Amino acid sequence: MDAAGSIFLVHGMLLVIRIKNDDPDVKGLGGVEELSEIIRIKNEHPDDSNCIVNDRVKGRLKVTRAFGAGFLKQVCLSTLPQGHKWNDALLEMFRNDYIGTAPYISCSPSLRHHHLCPRDQFLVLSSDGLYQYFSNQEVVSHVQNFMERFPDGDPAQHLIEELLFRAARKAGMDFHELLDIPHGDRRKYHDDVTVMVVSLEGRIWKSSGKYL
Structure with a gap:
């Protein structure tokens, strides 16, 4: 995940989020489900x-x-010399049937505004790999429960560890067996994941984000 992919700003009681790149879910907003x-x-x-x-x-x-x-951003053929498609090789590699000339994936960021209320405790920014094993509500519940049980703990680390347990269980192996698999080969069992949990109540955790 590109660290500059998502930007958020809290101004008074207004939360402004600029979402781009591999960051589909911010406080339960966004993603292809939208x-x-x-x-x-x-x-x-x-x-x-x-x-x-x-x-x-x-x-x-x-x-x-x-x-x-890029393989899902086919540009209009008329803008290219001699009608060549710039990502033909990628289309062939990923075996995608590209229909039309409009891009499937947009480069334009999505701008969201959310008015904060007393119930808003934290902000979760993550790559889409987290939602391979969690629903939005599960993420919120896990963070809330973890914060209650371990006020000084790291909820981002907790989500990563729980994801690994779920990935190992789905693959029929032990947690440590999964960790022993080299990172490149582990893509068979889970996507690359980046998680950041930001407190909206002024809490400071031991780390601001985790990735695997």
Whole structure:
């Protein structure tokens, strides 16, 4: 995840979030589940019945806005010399059937405004790998329960560890067996994950974020 992918600003009781790159979920907002993003992609690709598959763009990406993912950003053919497509090799590599000339993934960031209220305790920013094993509500519940039990602990680390336990259990192996697998090979069991939990109540945890 690009560290500059998401930016958030708290001004008084207003939370402003700029989302871009591999950061689909901020306080339960965003991601391909969001109806407006699904409608946008389907409207831009009316002839592609597989533009959204299993809650992922072309069945591959959970995010709908990103710096990368060039193989889902086919530019208009008229803008290229001699009509060549710049990402033909990537399309072939990923075996995606690109229909139309509009991009599936947008480079434009999404700007969100949220008015904070006393119930808002924390902000979770994460890459989409976290939601391979968690729902939005599960993330919130796990962080809340962890904060109550371990006020000085690191909720981001807790989410990462719980994800690894779930990935190991799904693969039918022990937690430590999964950790012994080299990072590159572990992609078979879980995606790369970055998690940051920010307190909106002034708490300072031992670390501000975790990744694997």
